[in-house]
Amino acid sequence: MWDSLPEHVSAQMRQWITNQADWLMVYRLPLYAPDLNPANGIWSNLRITLLNFAVRGIDELAALIKHRLKRMQYQPESLTGFIA
Known part of the structure; x- marks a missing residue:
């Protein structure tokens, strides 16, 4: 589960998630949920x-x-x- 915390939406985090694509599935939460x-x-x-x-x-x-x-x-x- 991925909320909109700045550390979660940083370019570095997006790159890390892309590199884990074979086993990691990310679900983005709405801005306020x-x-x-x-x-x-x-x-x-x-x-x-x-x-x-x-x-x-x-x-x-x-x-x-x-x-x-x-x-x-x-x-x-x-x-x-x-x-x-």
Whole structure:
């Protein structure tokens, strides 16, 4: 699956894909397709849970994000919902 991230559509990446044509099949995603990428649902949910927090620095923000992602890990039904 190939989205429009600049690194994915670079000339170097197109050349690499061309060289792998015997075994690699690439499907391009539309420019904006959150329903085709379950990770977008995870990040969206994470952002919502962080809205009411004020942090004092990058280390505190990183710790908060890790804590929230860890909590999601133990809620497989939510993660399955992002895929569905």
